[in-house]
Amino acid sequence: IKGNRVMIFSKSYCPHSARVKDLFSSLGVECNILELDQVDDGANVQEVLSEITNQRTVPNIFVNKVHMGGCDRTFQAHQSGLLQKLLQEDSAYEYDLIVIGGGSGGLACAQEAAILGKKVMVLDFVVPTPQGTSWGLGGTCVNVGCVPKKLMHQAALLGQELKDARKFGWEYSHQVKHNWETMIEAIQNHIGSLNWGYRLSLREKAVTYVNSYGEFVEHHKIKATNRKGQETYYTARKFVLATGQRPRYLGIPGDKEYCITSDDLFSLPYCPGKTLVVGASYVALECGGFLAGIGLDVTIMVRSILLRGFDQEMAEKVGSYMEQHGVKFLRKFVPVMVQQLEKGSPGKLKVVAKSTEGPETIEEIYNTVLLAIGRASCTRKIGLEKIGVKVNEKSGKIPVNDVEQTNVPYVYAVGDILEGKLELTPIAIQAGKLLARRLFAGSLEKCDYVNVPTTVFTPLEYGWCGLSEEKAIEVHRKENLEVYHTFFWPLEWTVAGRDNNTCYAKIICNKFDNDRVIGFHILGPNAGEITQGFAAAMKCGLTKQQLDDTIGIHPTCGEVFTTLEITKSSGLDITQKGC
């Protein structure tokens, strides 16, 4: 009775009990139900109940420790509004929900819960990087992810557009130089306004925001430590973990002392100069891409393959475009030591790297070394062991069921720390919102992790939805698939004299399911804008026939998908000759 907001003592065959259960489930209220006919000491429990409540019959209902009565009394209370009032007063805990982590997923969940009338707290604390960088509310996406990344990508694209502009009649003769500080200031100003916007939005929705580091100390109880080391304790009925991830380090001499990560890059107060990017993740390629785009000397050191888990044909095309546009790739090497030769902004670092295939080592001097070798989940130091939340030992990720629930029933998790789910802002937001609605509004809608579209903002953008060709072959077998593909030449690139036979479109169809499109891939300008609508169409079961029946919008890049004719299996030439 004490630990549960709603406690129903019931008998599994009792129709009155069933009515009461239905009522609470229609209100979206979770109940703890004890079926007295199914437990050994049921009779004793009923005896004790009758002593405290003077009621011998079932159902016997308690709401927030208050004895409600039986079925009829509960329904009366529901009609009079007393039940709802009692439900709101949750005296057992200070909060209905505490969300640990103020990133995209956490904030979405907290705000939605608050909109649904719950008392909600968000704990967010950014542990500074080894270089001392920290930031405001909003998590990775806003501060050190999607937002600054896309803006720097845009800065690099503008560099290319400036070159195009001459061909289109805009007259300037001088070499245009890029100023890092101007860009950083503009981007950081925008981020500052977003941080502020989140604060405001939490306040408007009456979500309590605490800028402290959260750690479980016992069940339903968390310790919050602020910057000054002051500790406060809070309790809540439910918890959502949304702590996200942070960049990993190599574990070699000099890495934490001298290297930076994406956590530092977007607010770096000085131009990084000649840069070595270590890694082959999309973060590595995106950062390497825009740094080269604004005119820096960039080398990317890759241990094995580019964009693991992505369609490898597309990944190689992404890489080769970058290579053609000035990014150097060092394949099959790993750094073994970073040494500082000179301090400064930037300084000079010597990097020693070793081949993954032999004894060969190389060394080279760079101004900046950016590590982008992957991200680690922030799940090890938040006291999860105290309450028994299971964490994957190897990955640090948290296994959850299809309603984002951990093995501890009142603890849920969303976002990048979920095992086997996607590390994407929009999916975290969707999962967070839907979770709040299930927890507090009786919704049954689950987050759908299938056919989630995404885009890598490399110099030539790569958008996709559904399966990679490798995965499709693995799941459906090659002989059951038909792959349609083509190169295309954006109209804007013709006059600008940009590469033909570079932009590429590919769809993967399941021949035995009506030629349904199970994979959509595009490499070209505005890939993100193009992919979104096709993702919506894939939600609706898009088939090749429907693609063929749809009229193109002329002249766009997206229209290429309405005229795909050449199959990969035919082996026909897909290069565009002449015009």
Place this chain on the structure above:
Amino acid sequence: MRHLVGSVPQTCPGPSSHLSPLSSAGRQNYDLLVIGGGSGGLACAKEAAQLGKKVAVVDYVEPSPRGTRWGLGGTCVNVGCIPKKLMHQAALLGGMVRDAPHYGWALQPVPHDWTTMAEAVQNHVKSLNWGHRVQLQDRKVTYFNIKASFVDAHMVCGVSKGRKETLLSAEHIVIATGGRPRYPTHIEGALEYGITSDDLFWLKESPGKTLVVGASYVALECAGFLTGLGLDTTVMIRSIPLRGFDQQMSSLVTEYMASQGTRFLRGCTPSRVQRLPDGQLQVTWEDPSSGKEDTGTFNTVLWAIGRIPETRSLNLEKAGVHTSPTSQKILVDAQETTSVPHIYAIGDVAEGRPELTPTAIMAGKLLAQRLCGQSSDVMDYENVPTTVFTPLEYGCVGLSEEEAVARHGEEHVEVYHAYYKPLEFTVAERDASQCYIKMVCLRKPPQLVLGLHFLGPNAGEVTQGFALGIKCGASYAQVMRTVGIHPTCAEEVAKLRISKRSGLDPTVTGC
């Protein structure tokens, strides 16, 4: 000009001479004759040739009143979509040049040189002309650069530039002659001094200060890129802009243009154009609301008041092909067949068809497939997506809000909408007041999507995929269940939560 196997040049019969009906199959030189080498005609001809038919295409560009002419490929390639989008791109690049300093590029404002742009655009168009020639040759389609008119239902007479005549006959004839810009008929000086979109893209020198007359998408697109290239541009509109398009969207389109410096003269009609001694054009117009007359001087007057189908010189009556008395377009059925069973019409010249390149191409291909017995599919003209390449692009598919309400009744329609701010606008400090999306749905669950309207950068790219969604019968719920791609403009479509009916504020709050 190449002369081909089977085609024997003959002298066209004079107007009075009567040709006996074609009786022997030997006189029918081609399986298929396509009149008009634009998007639709070429697509049809190439498809039929690929399917083994003996095909000829005749194409002839009558010079514009200003003397402008061009090569094979029709309106889209020469004086439409292609040069338009390229000049639009030139204007967009101007905006990017202005954005660049915000992103750290040390660049002063730079001037634009029309000649450089025009030459680059024209060279590209010429390469496309050439490409079309090569493609016809590759597919063994015979091409005649002659102006065609019907002699009878199976025979066409073509006249070359050098007045040489050729007689061609065919089992099936496809008319795909398209349309040309219309000049006003009762305005003094309009024809002598004005130009149209047929000329604009081929100008070697900057048009300078320009008056664009008209409210069509052609008018707004041209005025938009001229403004973007730094020219003083005025649009004179008699009644409403973008008739037939969603009117809320269309007013946002013009509102944005005005904010970018395009001048609008609403409710005015020009009455005469005169050339001043210094070569400038003085335009006089009337403002019916005040009854006053006003004048202005311009370097160029561009008429964009609509297009007329190219049917008048075809001698359609000799073949018995019927046209609409009001539009002069050729009447067709769902199979694209005219009043004469073996004569067809596709593209802009056909009555009731959208004037769009991709629809003409698809209609032409499908027609060829039906003629060759390859398929019985007819063209579906519903839910055709399109994009207007105004400075802020407007992409749409399906019904406008007005049309949805007219068809289903206001109480059965739910409109979801939102203003949004593209991420790239923030750092560039651009105004996003007109970036707006609206999705028109049936109100009854599952709320089938009837129309999508997107105003913002890259609208064409954004709209294409959603057009497919609508083709697949997407519901509002399905679109909402689509996870966004962050950060893009397109993801805003998947986040439309506010219905117009709710009265809630659809504007972006803060950030």
